[in-house]
Amino acid sequence: MKIAFYGSSLLSSYWNGAATYYRGLLRDLAGRGYDISFYEPDAFDRQQHRDIDPPDWVRSIVYPATAEGLSAVLAEAKAADIVVKANGVGVFDKELLEGIVEHSRADAMRVFWDVDAAATLEEMRADESHVVRRMLPSLDMILTYGGGPPVIDAYEGFGARRCIPVYNALDPDTHHPAEPDRRFAADLAFLGNRLPDREKRVEEFFLKAASALPARRFLIGGNGWESKAMAENVHHVGHVYTHQHNAFNSTPLAVLNVARDSMADIGFSPATRVFEAAGAAACLITDAWEGIETFLKPDEEVLVARDGQDVAEHVRALTPERASAIGRAALTRTLAENTYAHRGAQVDAIFKRTAQPERSAA
Structure with missing residues (x-):
């Protein structure tokens, strides 16, 4: 057809x-x-x-x-x-x-x-x-x-x-584990464009966590953030092309997903970034939304945060070994059910x- x-x-x-x-x-x-x-x-x-x-x-x-x-x-x-x-x-x-x-x-x-x-x-x-x-x-x-x-x-x-x-x-031919790239080195990275119904949630879940952990390195990618006031420990890398997503997701200790207001309100709306991160075997921290367990199991395949304080606590407690285990589990689940x-x-x-x-x- x-x-x-x-x-x-x-x-x-x-x-x-x-x-x-x-x-x-x-x-x-x-x-x-x-x-x-x-x-x-x-x-x-x-x-x-x-x-x-x-x-x-x-x-x-x-x-x-x-x-x-x-x-x-x-x-x-x-x-x-x-x-x-x-x-x-x-x-x-x-x-x-x-x-x-x-x-x-x-x-x-x-x-x-x-x-x-x-x-x-x-x-x-x-x-x-x-x-x-x-x-x-x-x-x-x-x-x-x-x-x-x-x-x-x-x-x-x-x-x-x-x-x-x-x-x-996930398209496993496109998004998969990659060698780390020092440009994307961070304790927590977020990728998403600056949009009106996302910005406040980014302030809460990402920027608030960064302020709570001044000794940790935070990285934000996407369009529109260059004019946003951020803490000194947040680095903005601008637009991240699709061919760079694997390195972006594979390099940091953890990556963050923040839903837009509308998507969080209705639930059952995993962003593309969720599966791209899982495909790269990244340790994903996501804001809480109804239906997350349909796609990834909390605490085993993904970490769920109710607010910026939860995000900061996840980052503070996270070890490379635990981050790796969560990322591997997310990749296995995603390849089995969500390609x-x-x-x-x-x-x-x-x-x-x-x-x-x-x-x-x-």
Whole structure:
């Protein structure tokens, strides 16, 4: 089957945390025989900060972020059996969702893939004319980056035919243990862009812990933090490219995951970084959120913190031996249950169940 996928970027993770999610899932689906075209706009300097060249398992189309560019790529939707619009493209999000409905064939499967479901649902509650609310009757399903029962119930309450979480996972060919890199040496490292609904949690879980442990070294990577006031023991390394993630995760004593407000509130939303860290056999400390035990076992495969004081206590008590044991256990669990091969098999089964005989014959 042919898939036309309209997303933020496959080629760049610059201000685009979903990049590795797209890569892992679509690469696996391509290996299962899907013919995939990925359409991304030339916007936000992402093409100037590419992590990868166009891979051979997908047809990669970068289009001008103009009305003419939009029209050209939407015209190609009619050639696809499955048409997917992901949220958070950043330009023409409304027009893209309306466009995949208008330009796809009547027998095509239409999917909205929500990589920020909590934020989308909040917008939908506040706006009866929201484009996703209006398009739900024309969509075959909603797939989400995470969210569990609260997100499923909310979407189906709005009238979605089906809402199915497809969680982040590990691509073991891309993220794996690596040799330490002294640039990333630290007792605790955090990687994430500076976003409004994440910043306060970073202040609590990372910066507060750093202030409590002035003799320890803390490292923060990601875009936007250069103007943030931080303690002297915190070092900012700026944007960390995907090919540097393994060294970033393998070098420190521990790495920290901090969920955005919306993701923490709904639970069941492990960030990409959780599985990237596990793939590198890193000792992960995560802020507490409902459903963590679905993916990693607290105290054995991950350390869970309720606040910055807990983070500081974990770092203070952590030995290299215990950190190594937790990281190895996380890697073993993740390889057994949470790789993109597992997620690809899930999505393949969803698509095949939805492609009913009458649809195929249409």
